[in-house]
Amino acid sequence: MELSLIQGQTDNDEEAETNMKKKPGPKTARRDAKYESERPTIAAPASNGPAKKKKVHSTATQSNPNDGWPVETHITYPDGTTGQRTISLRLQNMVICNILHEAIVLATGLTMFEEVFPTTNSLKHPQIAHHVENDDTYSRHLTNYVTGRVGKMRADVKGAAVDAVASMYGILQVPVENDARKKFVKTLMSKLNFIFPQNHILDAHSIRRNEPYLHPAIISVLHKFFFKSSKSLGNRFGNTFVSTSKTDDAKEVPEAMLSLVVVTVFAALKEWEEGKTERQKQDFAATSFNETYTLHKATLLDKILKSKVGDGTQKYHMLMARLYREGKAGIADSVETPDLDFEGME
Structure with a gap:
């Protein structure tokens, strides 16, 4: 995954949405070990002629890593006195701040839609692009921040998800005695039962298998994080939502966004799996849930979209369009393969 800073000018979010859809450029080879699994690299634009790169692999021997570079490109590096690894935004010049702010918006936007990091044409600073291309340390500090x-x-x-899970799954209503709460949560997580609405909140078996991914908790998280305010990412990138149907243009929640929400709900449920009086807080690392994330993507794309039971494409569209509609309004009408009732899906 990568994020390129190239020449151009964009003045608003609508143009940024268009730029998000462009394919990223070539990947660079070096990765910082700690960020190997998910950090993007920053690359300069390709030139018209043969590429001539001269990487500065380390600036450790220099008294000032900015020496020899245009002032416009300078950043304030961590001073090493507090153990801080990443740069501080408040210490950077306005040009760098603007670049980082937009990179963050675009990177988070693409996380929702395509899981890749975008090419941004929005900032016209070829000197910074050149500095990024030719100084590993400089590039690493910018990308680590993003x-x-x-x-x-x-x-x-x-x-x-943490805010929604305990109440919307009825966990707090189940007693901890005799491992009742532990068994209840285990049933919710078994075969991914938690993605289905329940007829009775305290009966983890009373699920409607013809409504995958429509549990009120999932819709609640979609609404609260992506659509609740005008500044929420779902509203900020509203024009980027599309329909996969050839006959209906109703907008859909993209599978990358839904998969992320479902993984966070799963992670929040795991904090109750021991059946304790209070949730057992756990760190949320994306790499720890890769398998679950991949499973949900496969379920959505392979088992629903490509279903051989009825019209899979129509079922997929109806599901994702309903999630968009209800998520926007905030109204809800161990990794195992979920048991889905495809024939019962609308």
Whole structure:
């Protein structure tokens, strides 16, 4: 995954949405070990002629890593006195701040729609692009900052899930005695029962299998994080939502967004799996839930969209359009393969 800073100018979010859809450029080879699993790299634009790269692999021996570079490109590096690894935004010049702010918005936006990081044409600063291309240390500090902010976005989605899970699944109504709460949560998580609405909130077996991914908790998280305010990402990138149907243009929740929400709900449920009086808080690391995330993507795309039972494409569209509609309004009408009732789906 990567994020390129190239020449151009964009003045508003609508143009940024268009730029998000462009394919990213070539990947660079070096990765910082700690961020191997999910951090993007920042690359400069390709030139018209043969590429001539001269990477500065380390600036550790320099008294000032900014020496020799245009002032416009300078950043304030961590001073090493507090153990801080990433740069501080408040210490950067306005040009760098603007670039980082937009990179964060675009990166989080693409996380919702395509899981890839976008090419941004929005900032016309070829000197910064050149500095990024030719200085590994400089590039690493900028990308680490963007990655940290995207990671915070995921953690915030999980926070919304934590707020919804305990009450909307009825966990707090189940007694802890005789492991009743532990068994209840285990049943919810078994075969991914938690993605289905329940006829009776305290009966984890009373699920409507013809309504996958329509549990009120999932819709609640979609609404709270992505659609609740005008500044929410779902509203900010409203024109990016599309329909997969050839006959109905109703907008759909993209599978990447839904998969992220479902994974955070799963993570929030795991904090109750021991059946304790209070949830057992756990760190949310994207890499820890890759398998679950991949499972949900496969379920949506392979088992629903490509279903051989009825019209899979229509069922997929109806599901994702309903999630968009209800998520926007905030109204809800161990990894195992979910048992889905495809024939019963609308």
